[in-house]
Amino acid sequence: MAVGEFELIEEYFRQGGGGLGVALGIGDDCALLQVPAGRQLAVSMDTLVGGIHFPKNADPELIAERALRVNLSDLAAMGAEPLWFTLGLTLPEADKQWIKGFSEGLFRVANEYNIALVGGDTTKGALAMTIQVHGAVEPDKALLRSGARAGDLIFTTGCVGDGAGALAVIKQELEVGKSAFNYLMQHYYRPEPQIAAGSLLVGLATSAIDISDGLLADLGHICTESGVGAELRLEQLPLSDPLKKLVPREQAFDWALAGGDDYQLCFTLPKQNLPRLEQLIDQHKLEAHHVGEVVQGSGITCLHKGELFEVGSHGYQHF
Numbered sequence: 001m002a003v004g005e006f007e008l009i010e011e012y013f014r015q016g017g018g019g020l021g022v023a024l025g026i027g028d029d030c031a032l033l034q035v036p037a038g039r040q041l042a043v044s045m046d047t048l049v050g051g052i053h054f055p056k057n058a059d060p061e062l063i064a065e066r067a068l069r070v071n072l073s074d075l076a077a078m079g080a081e082p083l084w085f086t087l088g089l090t091l092p093e094a095d096k097q098w099i100k101g102f103s104e105g106l107f108r109v110a111n112e113y114n115i116a117l118v119g120g121d122t123t124k125g126a127l128a129m130t131i132q133v134h135g136a137v138e139p140d141k142a143l144l145r146s147g148a149r150a151g152d153l154i155f156t157t158g159c160v161g162d163g164a165g166a167l168a169v170i171k172q173e174l175e176v177g178k179s180a181f182n183y184l185m186q187h188y189y190r191p192e193p194q195i196a197a198g199s200l201l202v203g204l205a206t207s208a209i210d211i212s213d214g215l216l217a218d219l220g221h222i223c224t225e226s227g228v229g230a231e232l233r234l235e236q237l238p239l240s241d242p243l244k245k246l247v248p249r250e251q252a253f254d255w256a257l258a259g260g261d262d263y264q265l266c267f268t269l270p271k272q273n274l275p276r277l278e279q280l281i282d283q284h285k286l287e288a289h290h291v292g293e294v295v296q297g298s299g300i301t302c303l304h305k306g307e308l309f310e311v312g313s314h315g316y317q318h319f
């Protein structure tokens with residue numbers, strides 16, 4: 001974007017300054033960054049395209065919040081501490097009001113999670129943004145997808161299913177009252193990356209993943225990478241009160257299992273670490289719900305009160 005690009009960057013993106021290990025931030029050809037001594041760099045990138053990953057006419061503050069939050073969620077899933085991020089922003093026009101709102105939402109989240117914007121690129125085209133996050137982990141301590149073992153317990157850090165519920169509302173497939181609407185939109189645009197939980201799980205959990213594509217798909221990645229299977233007990237799934245009131249239980253299960261956009265962590269825990277996890281839960285340092293077991297073999301079995309539950313077979317509306 002030629003006209004006003006530098007002014008826009010100066011005014012709306014060159015702020016916050018500082019940041020751990022930032023020797024040189026925005027303004028030169030590259031940023032210069034010092035990885036904290038003795039730590040590994042965890043790097044992840046996500047692209048959000050207008051009209052696909054969020055409605056094009058959504059509030060720019062919320063778009064920015066969501067974009068950075070879902071990226072932070074990947075750092076959380078590795079047990080990494082946020083350090084820096086870069087932003088590739090493609091805009092159809094240089095609408096100052098839009099960019100101002102976007103920048104406000106972006107820095108609100110950046111400040112909350114202590115992550116510094118250190119560079120990026122701004123181009124003209126269809127609305128899209130790519131964020132790359134960088135975090136620090138202790139060498140060989142990152143939470144991988146590949147460490148689950150038969151006998152481990154499976155947990156989620158918070159409620160599942162709200163993301164899919166919110167999407168149904170956004171797509172106007174589900175009509176809800178004001179308070180449920182506000183709850184679901186808050187959840188969709190401002191998911192809480194489980195950074196604190198991720199770092200507490202380092203050394204405790206054998207594997208972890210953030211739930212972006214639904215529990216079945218994401219736990220499925222853990223199973224595949226670890227060479228194990230899983231059994232889920234649906235009556236133990238943490239469902240939010242608003243979701244339970246909105247739709248029949250089977251629909252909520254379907255959303256929790258096959259929906260997405262929840263951004264909680266799913267992790268596996270060896271039984272001998274249960275007392276330590278329970279201690280963290282009692283101390284309110286961590287929320288975690290036991291939802292199943294890792295088993296030998298492959299694939300995921302869903303049981304509801306001991307009966308086999310087939311996802312998506314209940315004749316309710318889908319996505």
Ligand code: ADP
Pocket residue numbers: 009013025026027028029030031087088089117118119120121122
């Ligand atoms: P170059 O032409 O060398 O790629 P740019 O004009 O694209 O440089 O960028 C100038 C500076 O502004 C760089 O430090 C770059 O990282 C930063 N920058 C550009 N766009 C953004 C953005 N959307 N967010 C943050 N920093 C940006």
Ligand code: MG
Pocket residue numbers: 120121122
């Ligand atoms: Mg550039």
